[in-house]
Amino acid sequence: MSRPSLLTIAYLFAFSFGLLTVLLQSADGAGADIGDYILQRDAATDSIPGLWLSDLFYRALANFTLRRADSTACRRQSAMYEANLRNHTSWAVRMLESWDRYPVGLLAGNTYQMGVYDECVDIRHPVKGQYCLSEIKIIPPAGRDYSFNRTEDLDDFGHNHGWKTILGWADYQDRVQRNILNLGICIPDACSALDLQTSIQSEFDEAFSPEQFKTVVRVDPIKCRVREDKYPYDTPYYITWWIFSLLVLICCGATLHHFIIISYQQNTNENDEVPSSFLYEFSLIESIKTLLKYDKENKINFFYATKVMTMLPIIYGHKLFNFVSNPISNPKYMEDIYLNGPAVLSTGLNVVDPFFFMSGFIMYISLSREFRKPKDESVWKTLSLSIIQRIIRMLPAYCAMMAITAHIIPHLGDGPLWPHKSWEEAEICKNYWWTNLLFISNFVDVKHQCLIMSWYLSCDIQFFVIGVIVVYVYTKNPKYGIALLGTIIGLSISVPFIITLLTGRDGMDKLLLPYIMYPRNIISLNESYRPSYMRATPFFGGLAMSFVVEKLQKEKKVKFSQMVVHGGTFAICTFTLWVQCYGAVFYARNRPYYPLEQALYSTIYHCTWPLASIWITISYFTSGYGLLENLIRNKFVVIMGKLSYPVLLVNITVVLTSQSSQRLPVHLSSRYVFDAYLYDVFMCYLMAIILYLVVDEPFAKLTKKLFYQRKSISSLIKNGTPIKTPATCSSKTVKND
Numbered sequence: 001m002s003r004p005s006l007l008t009i010a011y012l013f014a015f016s017f018g019l020l021t022v023l024l025q026s027a028d029g030a031g032a033d034i035g036d037y038i039l040q041r042d043a044a045t046d047s048i049p050g051l052w053l054s055d056l057f058y059r060a061l062a063n064f065t066l067r068r069a070d071s072t073a074c075r076r077q078s079a080m081y082e083a084n085l086r087n088h089t090s091w092a093v094r095m096l097e098s099w100d101r102y103p104v105g106l107l108a109g110n111t112y113q114m115g116v117y118d119e120c121v122d123i124r125h126p127v128k129g130q131y132c133l134s135e136i137k138i139i140p141p142a143g144r145d146y147s148f149n150r151t152e153d154l155d156d157f158g159h160n161h162g163w164k165t166i167l168g169w170a171d172y173q174d175r176v177q178r179n180i181l182n183l184g185i186c187i188p189d190a191c192s193a194l195d196l197q198t199s200i201q202s203e204f205d206e207a208f209s210p211e212q213f214k215t216v217v218r219v220d221p222i223k224c225r226v227r228e229d230k231y232p233y234d235t236p237y238y239i240t241w242w243i244f245s246l247l248v249l250i251c252c253g254a255t256l257h258h259f260i261i262i263s264y265q266q267n268t269n270e271n272d273e274v275p276s277s278f279l280y281e282f283s284l285i286e287s288i289k290t291l292l293k294y295d296k297e298n299k300i301n302f303f304y305a306t307k308v309m310t311m312l313p314i315i316y317g318h319k320l321f322n323f324v325s326n327p328i329s330n331p332k333y334m335e336d337i338y339l340n341g342p343a344v345l346s347t348g349l350n351v352v353d354p355f356f357f358m359s360g361f362i363m364y365i366s367l368s369r370e371f372r373k374p375k376d377e378s379v380w381k382t383l384s385l386s387i388i389q390r391i392i393r394m395l396p397a398y399c400a401m402m403a404i405t406a407h408i409i410p411h412l413g414d415g416p417l418w419p420h421k422s423w424e425e426a427e428i429c430k431n432y433w434w435t436n437l438l439f440i441s442n443f444v445d446v447k448h449q450c451l452i453m454s455w456y457l458s459c460d461i462q463f464f465v466i467g468v469i470v471v472y473v474y475t476k477n478p479k480y481g482i483a484l485l486g487t488i489i490g491l492s493i494s495v496p497f498i499i500t501l502l503t504g505r506d507g508m509d510k511l512l513l514p515y516i517m518y519p520r521n522i523i524s525l526n527e528s529y530r531p532s533y534m535r536a537t538p539f540f541g542g543l544a545m546s547f548v549v550e551k552l553q554k555e556k557k558v559k560f561s562q563m564v565v566h567g568g569t570f571a572i573c574t575f576t577l578w579v580q581c582y583g584a585v586f587y588a589r590n591r592p593y594y595p596l597e598q599a600l601y602s603t604i605y606h607c608t609w610p611l612a613s614i615w616i617t618i619s620y621f622t623s624g625y626g627l628l629e630n631l632i633r634n635k636f637v638v639i640m641g642k643l644s645y646p647v648l649l650v651n652i653t654v655v656l657t658s659q660s661s662q663r664l665p666v667h668l669s670s671r672y673v674f675d676a677y678l679y680d681v682f683m684c685y686l687m688a689i690i691l692y693l694v695v696d697e698p699f700a701k702l703t704k705k706l707f708y709q710r711k712s713i714s715s716l717i718k719n720g721t722p723i724k725t726p727a728t729c730s731s732k733t734v735k736n737d
Contacts, residue, residue: 049211053138053166054103057181060200060207061101067188071193077127077280091123098186105329107165110665111326113183117416117663120186120225128189132196133416134225136204138179139214140167144419156185174338174587176331184416202289216387222419227254231410231423236430240407244400247694251282258283260424269708281705287697290643291689294635300365302620303358304641305632306613311644311651315684317348318655319677324516326417327665334513334668343584344577348649349509349529353538359460360542361617362548363414363467371475379472386468391439391461394645396699397691398457401649409653411558421660425450442530447520452652455530462532463539470543485544492536493603499534500595500602501591503527507598508583508605528602534569539604541610549621560623564623572615576608646688646696654683 049056066078077231077584084092099115114133122127129321140146146167166178189198197219258280280286295301337345358679367386375382406429408424427451433440442455449455466488474481499508528534553559560568583601585591619625625632656679696712 006319006484040635046191049163049213051211052162056207056211056213058102060203064101064185064200064203066199068189068199069191070198070725071190071192071195074188075190077190081125081188091125091127091129093128093200094119094342095186095188096157098131099184100656103181103183106181107162107328107375109178109331109335110329111176111181111331112329112665113177113181114327114416115184115186117184120184121225123186124227128226128228128289129188130187130189130191130224130226131195131416132187132219133186133221134183134196134200134223136181136183136187136200137218138166138181138208139216141212141214141311162319171587173514174589175335182327189226193219193224196224208643220420220441222423223382223416225414225416225419229419231426233411234407237407237411238248240403243403244694247282250279251284251694254279254282254306254709255284258285266648275634281701282698286701287693290701291692292635292640292641292696295631300362300623301633301638302629303362304638304644306358307644308637310351311647312681313348313351315647315651315655315681316677317345318652319680320345321511321516322622322655322659323666323673323676324513325518325669326659326662328664329667331513340585341581341584343581346510346511346587347580347583349534350580350606350609353535353606354613355456356460356463356535356538357545357610358544359611360463360467360539360544361509361546361549363464364471364543366547367468367471368550369698371472383472385707387465390464392703394457394461395437397646397649397696398436400691400695401525401653402429405451405653406433409657413657417662417664418660421656425656429465439570440545442532446525446530449520449530451649453648455525456648459530459532459535460539463536467539467543470540474547482547485540485547489540491546492533492540495536495609496528496534496602496606497599500528501599504593504595505598506586507601508586510586526629533604535606537606538610541614541628542608545614545617547623549617552618552622558618558622559621562623565619565623565625568615569619576612579604580608599690640685643685643688643692647684650687650691651680651684654687655680 005342051059064072065082067082069075069078069249081092081095085096097116100113103113104110115131117131120131157266158624169175169178185196185200197217201215201217204217262285292298324331328334369385371382377385406426410426413422426446432441432444432448435444435448436450436454436458441449441451442458442462455652470481470485470488473484499505503526509525512637583605586598586601631637639677658676
């Protein structure tokens with residue numbers, strides 16, 4: 001091999017030297033970057049505790065007892081507990097292991113560390129185990145910023161420190177706050193909630209103060225329970241049971257007697273009608289006949305189907321939000337709804353608007369014929385009697401649910417959350433039931449509202465009072481009636497716009513997770529959701545449509561083809577659904593507040609369902625929906641529709657009681673939510689059937705009979721006809737009313 005030339009060696013040397021220089025420069029740059037990263041990391045961790053949050057909890061709770069409690073009895077039992085724990089005595093060990101000292105799943109949002117409730121409260125001797133659910137809030141030192149930009153991927157925490165996830169998410173109202181922990185603790189029964197709060201606060205102060213963090217501990221006395229704690233069996237409890245037992249006995253007795261009379265007539269081939277009797281109004285046979293009665297040609301059957309299609313989503317929404325207000329182990333299921341929808345869930349607080357629309361529409365049908373009859377009664381007497389009849393018709397089942405909530409429900413369950421969920425509702429109804437009877441519960445603070453759904457009934461009666469005046473004026477002078485109704489609709493549209501614009505409120509009631517945890521804390525319920533003047537458009541829109549439909553049916557000049565009917569329905573529903581879902585943009589973080597946009601949407605928000613209802617109603621009563629009517633007017637749907645009012649009364653109670661006895665957080669999934677929803681739907685309609693047969697329908701018949709006899713007697717007196725006693729009036733006459 002020949003030697004390399006001198007020139008070749010020189011070239012190789014120059015190339016190697018250049019390559020080495022480039023590599024050294026790159027290494028220097030990389031070293032500088034690594035150095036900068038280390039400096040940034042050190043600067044960022046200067047304000048980060050050296051221990052993780054779970055470790056700090058364990059530091060405070062590992063050997064926790066109430067030896068520092070103010071109560072002498074508490075200190076004595078705590079000393080007994082410590083002595084027996086050293087000997088591994090069974091009851092002391094059970095008290096020790098029944099609650100968690102090292103919380104897990106904090107980053108995932110598992111904010112309920114509930115332990116084992118029954119293991120704690122089953123301890124009876126020599127001390128009683130007392131389970132307390134405490135709330136511990138972590139507060140960072142002032143001046144330290146733990147905020148960060150959250151990605152849209154709920155499983156991607158990025159490179160942020162875990163402490164930022166705990167403390168930074170507290171600013172996001174579409175996320176479960178990770179800095180609040182609900183911890184179940186087992187203590188001796190001689191210790192009070194204040195003893196526990198004081199003791200655990202001092203332990204946390206010692207554990208967190210080296211890290212310059214603060215904690216706020218709160219123990220609500222109602223969340224401290226022993227096994228023997230029961231809601232008091234007071235006199236109203238026994239009176240309530242006695243009244244309902246008497247009603248059931250009356251219904252059973254009337255049914256038995258009615259059945260014997262019917263059987264006797266069938267055996268003797270007698271065709272005489274069953275004699276009229278006051279007790280027969282309580283016969284289950286008569287009530288079931290009314291429930292199962294079906295007139296295929298009755299056009300009003302359409303509204304029964306609409307009620308069912310509205311009621312089922314309402315129950316689903318109540319069930320879903322009740323899940324969130326109770327312990328869950330994976331709040332990501334709910335947090336994902338705010339990111340990926342469906343938007344109709346986060347914007348669906350106006351789902352009851354179709355009920356208002358139907359109420360306004362049907363009101364005119366039921367009153368107009370009566371108002372057109374010549375009468376000698378004064379105007380105010382005619383109007384007031386219509387209102388009184390409506391109120392009396394609603395009150396029996398309404399009062400029954402108030403009594404059940406106040407005196408019966410608190411005794412039907414137990415668990416760490418049961419007193420907080422059911423006992424507080426009972427106390428509210430005991431103190432503020434009168435606001436429901438006066439139908440003003442939508443104007444008292446939501447924290448004092450007996451029955452969560454009572455705001456709807458208050459709004460409905462308030463609308464009805466105004467609607468009665470409108471219908472009366474319209475039947476006497478259509479021009480004045482239309483002018484009055486137009487003025488009211490104009491006000492119902494403009495008032496939300498003006499109030500939202502002047503007050504700077506949100507144009508839509510937003511369901512933010514921190515508020516859903518305890519719905520009575522939602523401020524917007526007082527401001528925008530419950531006041532009748534903020535949501536009157538659907539009711540008076542339905543009343544106006546009743547005028548329009550009556551005119552169209554008389555003239556019979558409007559009839560659409562089925563293509564126009566179905567195509568128009570699809571287009572209108574698509575448009576209104578888009579407008580409805582537009583409200584999801586208001587959940588966007590850091591979105592600027594545009595007063596005009598919010599004010600406009602506050603008006604449009606309660607026009608979405610009425611707009612679709614207007615087209616559907618006109619199409620149905622003028623042209624029909626063809627084969628689709630077989631689905632929406634069948635007998636089963638009509639029966640379910642008749643139960644809508646009892647279902648409205650019982651659904652929230654059923655939903656609350658089905659979840660409030662839980663001992664541990666549940667893992668939400670679409671399958672689990674759907675299965676639980678089906679169970680609650682079944683229970684809602686089962687309870688509604690009982691309420692309908694025992695209370696609602698019997699008293700409805702009595703109310704109808706009372707007002708019919710009043711009108712009959714007045715008519716007989718006017719005509720100079722001898723008055724028959726109620727015993728001689730045939731039941732056929734009453735039935736035909």
